[in-house]
Amino acid sequence: MNRSILLVICDFLLLSMLALARFDQSEPVETVIDDNTQVAEESATAELLELLEMSLEETQNNTESLEESLRSRQEELAQQAEALAASQEAITAKEAELEQARALAEQAALARKAAIVEVERAETQLEQSEQIATQLRSELNANQESNLITLERLRQAETSLLDQQEALAELEREKAAMAEREQATRDNLLETQAELRVTAAEKQLLTTNLENTQIQLETAQIEKRQLQKQTERLTENVGALAQSSQQIKEEIQQSQPLSPANIFNRYQENRLALKWSSVFTGVFGTRSRDEETIALRLQTDEGVFALFNAQGTPLDPSSNRGMPLTLELTIESRNGDSYTPTMVEFLVIDPRIIRIRLPDTYAVPRQTGAVRLSPDPFRFDKATLVHPPNGYYGESPYRVSAQTSQVLEMNSRILSSLFGDFDPKRGDMVFSMAGNLNGFMLNERSAVRLESLATRDVLELGKNYSFQRAEMLLNAQKERYRGLPTSLR
Numbered sequence: 001m002n003r004s005i006l007l008v009i010c011d012f013l014l015l016s017m018l019a020l021a022r023f024d025q026s027e028p029v030e031t032v033i034d035d036n037t038q039v040a041e042e043s044a045t046a047e048l049l050e051l052l053e054m055s056l057e058e059t060q061n062n063t064e065s066l067e068e069s070l071r072s073r074q075e076e077l078a079q080q081a082e083a084l085a086a087s088q089e090a091i092t093a094k095e096a097e098l099e100q101a102r103a104l105a106e107q108a109a110l111a112r113k114a115a116i117v118e119v120e121r122a123e124t125q126l127e128q129s130e131q132i133a134t135q136l137r138s139e140l141n142a143n144q145e146s147n148l149i150t151l152e153r154l155r156q157a158e159t160s161l162l163d164q165q166e167a168l169a170e171l172e173r174e175k176a177a178m179a180e181r182e183q184a185t186r187d188n189l190l191e192t193q194a195e196l197r198v199t200a201a202e203k204q205l206l207t208t209n210l211e212n213t214q215i216q217l218e219t220a221q222i223e224k225r226q227l228q229k230q231t232e233r234l235t236e237n238v239g240a241l242a243q244s245s246q247q248i249k250e251e252i253q254q255s256q257p258l259s260p261a262n263i264f265n266r267y268q269e270n271r272l273a274l275k276w277s278s279v280f281t282g283v284f285g286t287r288s289r290d291e292e293t294i295a296l297r298l299q300t301d302e303g304v305f306a307l308f309n310a311q312g313t314p315l316d317p318s319s320n321r322g323m324p325l326t327l328e329l330t331i332e333s334r335n336g337d338s339y340t341p342t343m344v345e346f347l348v349i350d351p352r353i354i355r356i357r358l359p360d361t362y363a364v365p366r367q368t369g370a371v372r373l374s375p376d377p378f379r380f381d382k383a384t385l386v387h388p389p390n391g392y393y394g395e396s397p398y399r400v401s402a403q404t405s406q407v408l409e410m411n412s413r414i415l416s417s418l419f420g421d422f423d424p425k426r427g428d429m430v431f432s433m434a435g436n437l438n439g440f441m442l443n444e445r446s447a448v449r450l451e452s453l454a455t456r457d458v459l460e461l462g463k464n465y466s467f468q469r470a471e472m473l474l475n476a477q478k479e480r481y482r483g484l485p486t487s488l489r
Helices: 003-020 035-255 260-269 467-482
Strands: 271-282 285-300 303-309 326-332 343-347 353-358 382-387 392-400 407-410 429-432 437-441 446-449 455-460
Touching: 003 035, 260 271, 260 382, 260 392, 260 429, 271 303, 285 353, 326 353, 382 407, 407 437, 455 467
Parallel strands: none
Antiparallel strands: 271 285, 271 326, 285 303, 303 353, 343 353, 343 455, 382 392, 382 429, 392 407, 407 446, 429 437, 437 446
16 A cells, blocks of 8 residues: 555544544543534545545556566566576587687797797897997097087187287287387476475475474463463462352351341241141041141251151150051142152251251252251341241340250240240241251240251151051150250250
8 A cells, every 4th residue: 555645544534533532521421423523424434435445456556567577577587598598508619719719829928938039139139239329429429529629729729819919919009108108207207306396495485484483383382371370370369259259248148137027038938848647546446647737948068858846746756646557748848849758867966856858959049048057056146936837937035055055045025026926936946147047946945956967766658667666766756855854845
């Protein structure tokens, strides 16, 4: 049966079973078949029968075709058997013919061997003939090369002969030219001798003039050296005069007192703002603190420094403040320049006075109002005091302490006030009447006089700041402070 027809039949049966099946009832019920359903089933049965009949007919047709193929195959096999018998007879005849051909081939092989021997003998003779011909060709080539070399040598000799003939002709021409040049040389020699006589006379004249000129130059050099000596002496005198004039000018300036307003203006030009940033530990953790104090720009032979009193800063040894965990400092000038120092230095004379080295760019020309340490602090018996926090200033007489010349005692009772009520206070800067710095007020009556800026201890700031090092250093400064006389605390 055809496979496709069988698949169609199976599909039809499966669909019929699914159509008749009821899956929504749990108990068997009586099937009610109406007329339409019965008609559909009869039609399906009829179609199924038709399909089965068609399949049966196809199967019979296939069987008949197979039987016909089998009969034709049997006939073909019978014909092949007859052809095979005929082929066997032909093979037998061929075998007899092959026997005869094999005998003939043996005879031909013997004849071939004899022919090969003859061919080898002929080849040997041919090789000998070729060797002789090769040797003859080599000799012929050698003779040809020898002839070519000989011809080349002949051509070269001919060329050389022609060159020699041309050179000989050239020599003849040069000989004639040399004779002409020799005659011209004789004529030139006569002219040159006449010129030499004239040149000798001129040389004699020039020598005489040169000797006279040399005498004049020597005289001029002697005069020049004398003039240089006079100029050097004059320059030295002018330099000494300028130096003495500068010294005289400075002495005059030092001897002439400035007004308090002029001194205060100089202080303003050299005032620096110190901005402190620190972090302290507290009850509720760490806290930051920003403070600002005032310093004075001071120029010395060692360089430029910022000088200030530690009062109001984290480095004040007279206070009970502890050292911060971190400490940074920024210095700002009046013109907006900013500088971040990496260390501060405590002076030997008093632990409350601190200096900071500044770059050379902070230097101020002397003539524009630079502040220096007073070279003669006792020239005047008065001083000008400036209070940095509010900028008040005033003039006050002073006297040297009986215990030490490093302490100046201010007389506040006869202080002349320029801006309202002004009394000396701790931290005031004390200027001489010439405008230079004398020292700092240590309390309301005494001031420390600064002779130099010698330092004792150094504290690093910024990233190199160490809390333990700072605390130990501050404790040392507090010990120094407590060791001062009571009148200086």
